[in-house]
Amino acid sequence: MGTYAPFMGQEAAQVGSAVALEEGDWIFPSFRETAAMYMRGVPMAMLFAYWMGNEGGQRFPEGVRVLPISIPVGTHALHAVGFAWASKLRGEGSCSLAYFGDGGTSKGDFHEAMNMAGVFRVPVIFFCQNNQYAISVPRRAQTASKTIAQKALAYGFPGILVDGNDLVTVYAATRWARKRAMEGEGPTLIEAVTYRLGPHTTADDPTKYRSEEEVEEWKPLDPLVRTRLYLRNCCLWDEEMEESVRLYAEERVNRLVKEAESFPDPAIEDMFTYTFAQMPPSLEAQMREYREFLKSTER
Numbered sequence: 001m002g003t004y005a006p007f008m009g010q011e012a013a014q015v016g017s018a019v020a021l022e023e024g025d026w027i028f029p030s031f032r033e034t035a036a037m038y039m040r041g042v043p044m045a046m047l048f049a050y051w052m053g054n055e056g057g058q059r060f061p062e063g064v065r066v067l068p069i070s071i072p073v074g075t076h077a078l079h080a081v082g083f084a085w086a087s088k089l090r091g092e093g094s095c096s097l098a099y100f101g102d103g104g105t106s107k108g109d110f111h112e113a114m115n116m117a118g119v120f121r122v123p124v125i126f127f128c129q130n131n132q133y134a135i136s137v138p139r140r141a142q143t144a145s146k147t148i149a150q151k152a153l154a155y156g157f158p159g160i161l162v163d164g165n166d167l168v169t170v171y172a173a174t175r176w177a178r179k180r181a182m183e184g185e186g187p188t189l190i191e192a193v194t195y196r197l198g199p200h201t202t203a204d205d206p207t208k209y210r211s212e213e214e215v216e217e218w219k220p221l222d223p224l225v226r227t228r229l230y231l232r233n234c235c236l237w238d239e240e241m242e243e244s245v246r247l248y249a250e251e252r253v254n255r256l257v258k259e260a261e262s263f264p265d266p267a268i269e270d271m272f273t274y275t276f277a278q279m280p281p282s283l284e285a286q287m288r289e290y291r292e293f294l295k296s297t298e299r
């Protein structure tokens with residue numbers, strides 16, 4: 001694997017929101033939404049392949065309504081608004097949901113998207129996973145607003161603050177936002193308060209900017225711990241089930257990693273041909289130059 005952005009601690013926020021959508025809806029993920037993407041139908045082997053550095057892992061099967069991962073922070077909020085607006089104009093009856101972090105709300109794109117969505121009342125859900133950090137920048141240094149949810153008020157639509165580690169609450173909030181969108185009432189901003197238990201990416205060392213005590217405080221609030229407890233209390237979960245699910249998952253993940261490893265390597269040309277339907281002359285020149293360079297190394 002290359003550099004990877006883990007989502008430990010954010011499972012409830014991602015799964016709860018993803019399953020609240022309907023089949024025709026679209027999601028716009030950033031780089032940390034592996035669980036949401038999986039829940040919306042992206043094959044796990046493709047997710048692995050992508051994080052192994054193979055862009056082919058982002059060419060999702062036809063019918064999977066998930067946009068490619070947005071590595072640039074926040075830009076995809078605008079894409080979600082465009083899609084949702086088109087859906088409204090065409091009367092398709094679907095909505096779009098954009099995932100981003102607390103850091104993403106400092107981007108101009110976020111504010112442009114919120115404004116446009118409010119003015120045209122488009123069926124879009126802005127889903128902010130406030131996981132308390134944007135790499136090393138803590139939430140308190142990100143914005144002087146008391147909450148991120150309150151930013152929606154300035155754009156003329158509701159912003160709701162939810163416990164992002166509570167699976168059922170996240171589901172209910174997203175259903176509510178979707179219903180509003182479908183009834184022509186326009187966008188909703190959901191701030192799901194959560195915590196990134198792991199590093200920003202596998203290339204990050206969080207001990208440089210946060211204390212072990214802080215992490216320990218959040219551990220009992222881990223959505224997996226809470227969901228397990230809830231299901232046990234409802235007599236829907238026990239040790240035996242947990243062990244069988246664990247074994248199933250282990251076997252499946254191992255098999256799908258192998259499948260991802262067997263994906264064909266991308267061609268060198270893909271680096272140039274990937275982005276544009278019609279390659280601009282500047283890229284064509286770069287590709288020619290690169291081919292000549294490769295030829296020169298053969299001699």
Ligand SMILES: Cc1ncc(C[n+]2csc(CCOP(=O)(O)OP(=O)(O)O)c2C)c(N)n1
Nearest residue numbers: 032071072073101102103104131133134135
């Ligand atoms: C436009 C842009 N600027 C900077 C970066 C580098 N970068 C990658 S992730 C990140 C922080 C994102 O924080 P947040 O939006 O809170 O999401 P999180 O990583 O916590 O999920 C930054 C600054 C980037 N990818 N894109």
